[in-house]
Amino acid sequence: MTTSFPRRTILATGTAALLTSGLTIPTSAQTLAPTPTMRGGANNYRPGAPIVDRIGGGGFLMTGTVLRAGDGAPIPNARIQMWAHTTEGHERDERSHGATLTDAQGRFQMDMPQIVPAFGQPHGHLAYDAEFDDNGFQTVFLRPIMSSASDTTLDVQFVLQQT
Amino acid sequence: MRGVIPWTALAIAVAAPIVAAGFSPLLQWRDGIYIASGFAGIFGMTLLLVQPLLAAGDLPYLSHARARRLHRLTGALLLAAVVGHVVGLWITSPPDVIDALTFTSPTPFSVWGVIAMWAVFAAALMAALRRGIAVRPMTWRRMHVSLALTIAVGTVTHVLLIEGTMETITKYGLSALVLLGALRIAPRLRPRRR
Numbered sequence: 001m002t003t004s005f006p007r008r009t010i011l012a013t014g015t016a017a018l019l020t021s022g023l024t025i026p027t028s029a030q031t032l033a034p035t036p037t038m039r040g041g042a043n044n045y046r047p048g049a050p051i052v053d054r055i056g057g058g059g060f061l062m063t064g065t066v067l068r069a070g071d072g073a074p075i076p077n078a079r080i081q082m083w084a085h086t087t088e089g090h091e092r093d094e095r096s097h098g099a100t101l102t103d104a105q106g107r108f109q110m111d112m113p114q115i116v117p118a119f120g121q122p123h124g125h126l127a128y129d130a131e132f133d134d135n136g137f138q139t140v141f142l143r144p145i146m147s148s149a150s151d152t153t154l155d156v157q158f159v160l161q162q163t
Numbered sequence: 164m165r166g167v168i169p170w171t172a173l174a175i176a177v178a179a180p181i182v183a184a185g186f187s188p189l190l191q192w193r194d195g196i197y198i199a200s201g202f203a204g205i206f207g208m209t210l211l212l213v214q215p216l217l218a219a220g221d222l223p224y225l226s227h228a229r230a231r232r233l234h235r236l237t238g239a240l241l242l243a244a245v246v247g248h249v250v251g252l253w254i255t256s257p258p259d260v261i262d263a264l265t266f267t268s269p270t271p272f273s274v275w276g277v278i279a280m281w282a283v284f285a286a287a288l289m290a291a292l293r294r295g296i297a298v299r300p301m302t303w304r305r306m307h308v309s310l311a312l313t314i315a316v317g318t319v320t321h322v323l324l325i326e327g328t329m330e331t332i333t334k335y336g337l338s339a340l341v342l343l344g345a346l347r348i349a350p351r352l353r354p355r356r357r
Contacts, residue, residue: 038269039262039267039268039269040258040259040262040267040268040269040270041269042258043256043258043259043262044256044258044259085192086192087192088192090193090194090197090255090256091256092255092256116189116192117189117326117327118193118197118256119252119256119259119270120270120272120273120324120325120326120327121270121326122326143269149326
């Protein structure tokens, strides 16, 4: 997702500024804004899709980071579901869905079939659903668009707000 | 013999985008209903080239009365194509179509498609009720032509913003022809000078 770089830059710059000034004021918790749910993000979502090592035969790499709003701390063990129209199925198909958990750095990745343009755009869907996660953050649905249909990776960032 | 050339050109202009889309690599990853709804859309768009030519009486070998009857028939086909396009997409992904119809879709092209769809419905309704509605012929024509222009511009914008099964050259070619067709009938918004 294109917005991940500016956000990360802002975060990095903000953190660097805090470090150099030596300030540890609690207002720094306002620096990183939560990611809003995107229009159409929840379309064809399957609540509780199982955690899998890989979706189908793989070949396309979905990666991402899950951070806490405010201080930007990584969120481990966050359950992220992803799905798309791929070379192996439509969005509504069960086999097009899978979930994974973030590591200690708040990172996740999923090997999934190549995403192909559908409904006018090559795009993916990702969900953090509070119903299926015990970390206590608010639900967010994303619908990132690939800059090119020939891309074989897509990187996404979630910034979650505590409930 | 000369009259054959416009008809042949029209047949090529209609067939080329449909045939070219048949070679789209995207088709191999879509089920039958999704493929059919895409082709219904492309077919409907080709009719937008035929309609103004029939309305303006530009096609050779057709009497005015026959061109008019064909214009109505083609209009009915267009209506069927639009309904098939939307219903097929609905079956493929209901939430995406609901978003489009309620103007809450994240994709700007769907707004243009839905505007064109409503304009097709309105133009068809006007045609069906022609004798039943008490408006002056010039008013009727102005409304019908305005809807036709909305359909042409809405559809071309819809199509150009989509990354789908249409092949690039035929997509831009047909778009240009549809806009030229719209320009052909646009003067009909004003009364004809004698």
